[in-house]
Amino acid sequence: MDPSTLSSPLPRPRKGHVWGDRIFGVLVAGAGLFVIFLVFAIASILITQSRLAFDSYGLAFLIGTRWDVSHEVYGAVPFIAGTLLTSAIALAIGFPLAIGSAIFLTTEAPRWLRGPLGSVIELLAAIPSVVYGFWGLYFLGPYMRTTVEPILAKSLGWTGAFSGAATGTDVLTAGIILAIMVIPTIAAISRETLAAVPVAQREAAISLGATNWEVTRTAMVPYARSGIFGATILGLGRALGETMAVTMTIGNHDAIPTSLFSQGQTIASLIANELTNSSGPLQYSAIIYAALILLAISLLVNVAARLLLWRVLRVTGGTTE
Amino acid sequence: MMGSGKLQVEHLSAYYGKRRAIEDISLGFPEKAVSAIIGPSGCGKSTLIRCLNRLHETLPRTRVEGRILLDGTDILEVDPIQVRRRVGMVFQRPNPFVTMSIYDNVSVALRFNGRHSRDEIDRAVIRSLQQAALWEEVKDRVDAPAMSLSGGQQQRLCIARALAAEPEVLLMDEPCSALDPVATAKIESLVKDLKNTYTVIIVTHNMQQAGRVADHTAFLYLGKLVEYGPTEDLFERPKEKLTEQYITGRFG
Secondary structure, eight states: OOHHHHSOOOOOOOHHHHHHHHHHHHHHHHHHHHHHHHHHHHHHHHHHHTHHHHHHHGGGGGGOOOEETTTTEEOSHHHHHHHHHHHHHHHHHHHHHHHHHHHIIIIISOHHHHHHHHHHHHHHHHSOHHHHHHHIIIIIHHHIIIIIHHHHHHHHGGGSTTOSOOOSSSHHHHHHHHHHHHHHHHHHHHHHHHHTSOHHHHHHHHHTTOOHHHHIIIIIHHHHHHHHHHHHHHHHHHHHHOOHHHHHHSBOOOSOOSSTTSOBOOHHHHHHHHSTTOSSHHHHHHHHHHHHHHHHHHHHHHHHHHHHHHHHHHHHTOOOO | OOSSOSEEEEEEEEEETTEEEEEEEEEEEOTTSEEEEEOSTTSSHHHHHHHTTTOGGGSTTEEEEEEEEETTEEGGGSOHHHHHHHEEEEOSSOOOOTTSBHHHHHHHHHHHTOOOOHHHHHHHHHHHHHHTTOHHHHTTOTTSBGGGSOHHHHHHHHHHHHHHTOOSEEEEESTTTTSOHHHHHHHHHHHHHHTTTSEEEEEOSOHHHHHHHOSEEEEEETTEEEEEEEHHHHHHSOSSHHHHHHHTTSOO
């Protein structure tokens, strides 16, 4: 190539441009670094404040089954169990409902109804959690106690999962409230990914003589699965960390739940209930230690989800959006 | 026009909302032959072929008028799912199910159709891949992802997928428009073989392609059927002035 074409004089940028770009660069770099700083600031406070409990119990805190304030014995298992159990109930009930409604909204519902119905589901996400708690405390809890739980005890009591007195403020009620709270998260994102499935994929199934259910099963859900999976993880994240609504409905009892009718405590509700009126530095520190565990669980869930997703997509060569 | 075919279209009109995409079309597609539908973009040729397996009506605010007789039965009067199991389709762009293997793509229609033994499915997959002239290229890796195939292979996979359902009619909507010349040549020679077993209807914007593969050709313009007849007659002795202008490249 003729070198003269390469060195043809380019207009020099005006000074203002250079300064504008510099300021822009500094501003966005500052914003990015500040957010990263926040993560470390929070994590370092959790680590320093939990130091006392960590020195006293070490990792045994993770398998300690008792939380006894009067004897100053602190173990995290009751809250880890409460957190995982309520989140599991939330996903077990919320996931099918959310996916079902997302599929309904993208395939079965009349077109004119899709927009309004979608907005109603998303409205569920706009309800403040204290309102869910209030609703759970004054409506769902009593209803569970008088109607649902006696039926469950009678029909499924033999399984052991529904034993004990029906109180309505228990792990099951908290799990159901969480289920309602994760539905909009899972449904909204799943609906978007399902709606984004290319027409060509749907028509491929339709042209083979697929029924609506077969089109959904072969062309829509598999294509959208990574989005649905991501939505579910976001929903799980909300369930793991939800505080107010759980605190108001779970019964706040510092012991490992033995049935779904047990009063319990999640890590989040423990912090809300006991941090501000902790009886001494060791209890305070133990609560912060539990908070650190919650952070770790959330991180683990996210990382595991990403790894799993990456493997699924790599094995079958699906799409990554 | 053209007496009793395998698929007989009578006074067919199709609408998108208020817009009429095809208007009062009548023609018959003969059995075990290749019929081509040609015409410039927007002439309604894709709409016409999408009526033949009732795919047109799956889009919002669409409507069809007239009759489409498959072996004498009006397919507009029966369950569209049953129609589509007798009338298969291949699309403009290869659209294999992206999350599935080669094997699963081909066997999917058999899984829709209910009970088939593992053996039956295996045989149908092999038969369909052979008919689509893809078997030799994939026989060692049928469990590989469908998306690992080239574009031309993917399109032949889609043909195999449609054939596995054992349709009587195969609709092809510009099946080569996204393919390179080599892949196009493969599909064309395949189409000529398929007519021994199936009634093939192919939409194409490529007149040379119609000339190469089709026994009969229909020319559509602005939603209307201008001329229909044996391919040779249409290209060499067009009856209509408009046909002559189109095939000599004066418009379109």
